[in-house]
Amino acid sequence: MKKVININFQGQVIAIEETAYEMLKRYIESLKNYFSREEGGDEIVNDIENRIAELFGNRLKHGINVITDEDVEAITNSIGKPEDFDSDFEEAQKENYASHSKPSMPPPFEENNNQSESKSLYRDSKDKIIAGVCSGLANYFKIDPVWMRLIFVVFFSVLFFVYILLWIILKPMPLESSIAKRLYRNPNDKIIAGVCGGFAAYFKIDAWIPRLIFTIPLLLSVVGMASFFPLNVFFGDFDFKWGFNWTVLLIYVVLWIIVPKATTVKQKVEMMGEKDYIKSIRETVSDNVASVKSKEESNPGIVSSISTNTGGESDEVVSNAGTVNMGDLPPEPPKYSAARTAKATPTPERSGCLNAILVFFKIFLGFAAVIICMVMIAVSVGLIFANVELASLKSLFINQGYESSLMWAFIILAFALPVVAMVIWLIRRAGNYKAYPVLGWITVVLWIIGIVAGGVLATRVTGKFKEISYDEKNIQLSSVKGDKLYVDMLNYSKDYYTFDAGFGFDSEIDGLPNYTLNEDSLLFSDISIQITESRDSLYHVALIGSSAEHDLKVAKNNAQEFRYEFQQKDSVLLLPEFFSIPINQGFRLQSMVVEIAVPLGKKIEIDDSLNGYERGISPDRLFNKLKKSRRLNDYLSWDTGKEYIMKRGELESASDTVQHLQNDTTEMKR
Amino acid sequence: MNIENTQSQMRKGVLEYCILSIIKRGEAYPGDIIDEMKSSGLQLLEGTLYPLLNRLKNAEILAYKWVESTSGPPRKYFRLTDKGRVFYSLLEMTWNELSNGVEAVTQKTIQESNNEAK
Numbered sequence A: 001m002k003k004v005i006n007i008n009f010q011g012q013v014i015a016i017e018e019t020a021y022e023m024l025k026r027y028i029e030s031l032k033n034y035f036s037r038e039e040g041g042d043e044i045v046n047d048i049e050n051r052i053a054e055l056f057g058n059r060l061k062h063g064i065n066v067i068t069d070e071d072v073e074a075i076t077n078s079i080g081k082p083e084d085f086d087s088d089f090e091e092a093q094k095e096n097y098a099s100h101s102k103p104s105m106p107p108p109f110e111e112n113n114n115q116s117e118s119k120s121l122y123r124d125s126k127d128k129i130i131a132g133v134c135s136g137l138a139n140y141f142k143i144d145p146v147w148m149r150l151i152f153v154v155f156f157s158v159l160f161f162v163y164i165l166l167w168i169i170l171k172p173m174p175l176e177s178s179i180a181k182r183l184y185r186n187p188n189d190k191i192i193a194g195v196c197g198g199f200a201a202y203f204k205i206d207a208w209i210p211r212l213i214f215t216i217p218l219l220l221s222v223v224g225m226a227s228f229f230p231l232n233v234f235f236g237d238f239d240f241k242w243g244f245n246w247t248v249l250l251i252y253v254v255l256w257i258i259v260p261k262a263t264t265v266k267q268k269v270e271m272m273g274e275k276d277y278i279k280s281i282r283e284t285v286s287d288n289v290a291s292v293k294s295k296e297e298s299n300p301g302i303v304s305s306i307s308t309n310t311g312g313e314s315d316e317v318v319s320n321a322g323t324v325n326m327g328d329l330p331p332e333p334p335k336y337s338a339a340r341t342a343k344a345t346p347t348p349e350r351s352g353c354l355n356a357i358l359v360f361f362k363i364f365l366g367f368a369a370v371i372i373c374m375v376m377i378a379v380s381v382g383l384i385f386a387n388v389e390l391a392s393l394k395s396l397f398i399n400q401g402y403e404s405s406l407m408w409a410f411i412i413l414a415f416a417l418p419v420v421a422m423v424i425w426l427i428r429r430a431g432n433y434k435a436y437p438v439l440g441w442i443t444v445v446l447w448i449i450g451i452v453a454g455g456v457l458a459t460r461v462t463g464k465f466k467e468i469s470y471d472e473k474n475i476q477l478s479s480v481k482g483d484k485l486y487v488d489m490l491n492y493s494k495d496y497y498t499f500d501a502g503f504g505f506d507s508e509i510d511g512l513p514n515y516t517l518n519e520d521s522l523l524f525s526d527i528s529i530q531i532t533e534s535r536d537s538l539y540h541v542a543l544i545g546s547s548a549e550h551d552l553k554v555a556k557n558n559a560q561e562f563r564y565e566f567q568q569k570d571s572v573l574l575l576p577e578f579f580s581i582p583i584n585q586g587f588r589l590q591s592m593v594v595e596i597a598v599p600l601g602k603k604i605e606i607d608d609s610l611n612g613y614e615r616g617i618s619p620d621r622l623f624n625k626l627k628k629s630r631r632l633n634d635y636l637s638w639d640t641g642k643e644y645i646m647k648r649g650e651l652e653s654a655s656d657t658v659q660h661l662q663n664d665t666t667e668m669k670r
Numbered sequence B: 001m002n003i004e005n006t007q008s009q010m011r012k013g014v015l016e017y018c019i020l021s022i023i024k025r026g027e028a029y030p031g032d033i034i035d036e037m038k039s040s041g042l043q044l045l046e047g048t049l050y051p052l053l054n055r056l057k058n059a060e061i062l063a064y065k066w067v068e069s070t071s072g073p074p075r076k077y078f079r080l081t082d083k084g085r086v087f088y089s090l091l092e093m094t095w096n097e098l099s100n101g102v103e104a105v106t107q108k109t110i111q112e113s114n115n116e117a118k
Helices: A019-036 A039-060 A069-079 A088-100 A132-143 A145-154 A156-169 A197-205 A206-227 A246-258 A264-272 A274-298 A353-395 A402-431 A437-463 A551-560 A620-629 A655-669 B003-025 B030-039 B046-058 B084-118
Strands: A004-009 A013-018 A467-476 A482-490 A496-498 A515-517 A521-524 A527-533 A540-551 A567-569 A574-575 A579-582 A591-598 A605-606 A644-647 A650-653 B062-067 B073-079
Touching: A004 A039, A013 A019, A013 A039, A013 A437, A019 A039, A019 A069, A019 A264, A039 A069, A039 B030, A039 B046, A039 B073, A069 B046, A132 A156, A145 A156, A145 A246, A145 A567, A197 A206, A197 A246, A197 A264, A206 A246, A246 A353, A246 B046, A264 A274, A353 A402, A467 A551, A467 A620, A482 A591, A540 A551, A540 A620, A574 B062, A591 A605, A591 A620, A644 A655, A650 A655, B003 B030, B003 B073, B003 B084, B030 B046, B030 B073, B046 B062, B046 B073, B073 B084
Parallel strands: A482 A574, A482 A605, A527 A591
Antiparallel strands: A004 A013, A467 A540, A496 A515, A515 A521, A521 A579, A540 A591, A567 A574, A605 A644, A644 A650, B062 B073
């Protein structure tokens, strides 16, 4: 008793015994493999399939209802098997002939019946990752090449030279594997590369079990990274917690590389075992039959159709009068002929070197992709939590309007979109939905747009610090009673906000300004007090405000908008704690130099409250500009809380003078 | 050196010539070519015919058109291109040379062995 199935073969519906169908499928698979070496191989296979369909048609016409094993056998004999086609092929395969009678039509059902009598060690040119050394060894010891590869990967340091040596010594040879069950990557049940699917098929368990084992450590580390993630990636001290489980990832990538993908029928049988494979085939076939039937119902009377993949300018379709009305033909012939469901990917001959490069490229891409994904997820999660705090910081660097849109485009497209896309992709993958490659491409294009937006934004923002300019105001102090000027701080009397980046790291980011309660001005404390010698007998104060901008003129305008109103009460000079600027200027490295000119012989003391204001002139570019135009060498060093007397070229501490006198008197006493 | 290999080499050489010869007479589809070859007693594996036709087509020696068939999928009918006709006539010349030469050489061998037998 044999089961008969209907298949759509080259546009013809053919009743065929299931076993015969299997034979036919394997035969066509072997042809595809064979002709994949040749230019136009698909077309040749298609021609042959056409011919087989025609021969089937003839047979069915002569009153036979169903195609049997014998029919398929007769036809394949008349067309010939790949090994009969040319003698070059024969010679290359000769070694295998001794052990296997039908290498091109591997009968998985009677595998291992014939053991090879003589066996020697070769490199396997058919099943290889780099040079086929492991595969050849595995073939020699009759084990799955995957385990041999694993040994070589684990003991890489020791076996590396062994590998190279064997690569050189051994001759390449297309070997026929002799083991019935092998670990493959399963292309029909995959999320990334089918490694877990392959394990599932190998151990006959559900695929979610290996998947869970692989993903749990990864998920844990993503959660870990996100919770530790501080924004200090962008600011200085790098304290990124890479509490990341690399091992499991490494294992997956290694398996990805060393476990081959099951593409041909034979490999799938080896992967799943014969029974399960036939079961899975049955499911596919019955699906196909169902779809063929529905097609037929909608297009009654159509027996033949024209294959579209013919190609070449000489193609013409000539319809024999009356036989088939072209208008009735469906524009796309039904391509799901059952024999084609399992597509064979031809494995083109590559040189060992190229193969190695490809493998390393694969590793590199895999690692890069995973790292990028992890960082993306972590950054996105971080941004969600950080958003509130960053909103205020943003106004310092990014203008409303164009730049703001750029920033949102960057955040959404470059960070949020990949995360969303990845989640959707995983869900669709897990649910086995139909793939829309267009979606992927759109995502990639949008992501690139996001990155470009980020780049434009970055150049715009850094451009704001391109030019630096300063504006100087000279103010003559009203005459000071006595001969001493006391400089004190005028504290900012109101409350103010500070920019706080949060996340538990130091909120006083150097140089970031505060802002006023009504949010109209920024308050900078970046003030440097410098003392110099006055050219006349009066105290002078010069206020040099400096600001950066993309344009020198704008920078100058910015600097002119600084507000710094000191007060003088007799001999006390009150310097405000902050200088203020309109908030719309944003952060442009604004700084202020307060230059106090002291006449010769007069005194000056700076209160302790101004501790910190004796800092040097920053930024460096302002310093350089001042160096060119001013007498920076004249600036004298001082300390808070000390009284100084201006001498020619130096500030002399009053206490020093006292000490001088004391020294003098002690000396005189002697 | 095995005999099958030598035999297949010999066949292979003339195969192209025979196929082109059939096509030169008139447009033919692979089924016709196989039937004619077989009826003339020339062994031909169909599986070798298709790649050969494909190669000849790629070399622009042959061109084809699709013709609907009553008994199955549409067929490819092949014909010689201009280039193909030149190619064929060159093959024809070579074949004539070869066949005359081979005839002359082998005939002698046959005669001598006949003489010895006598």
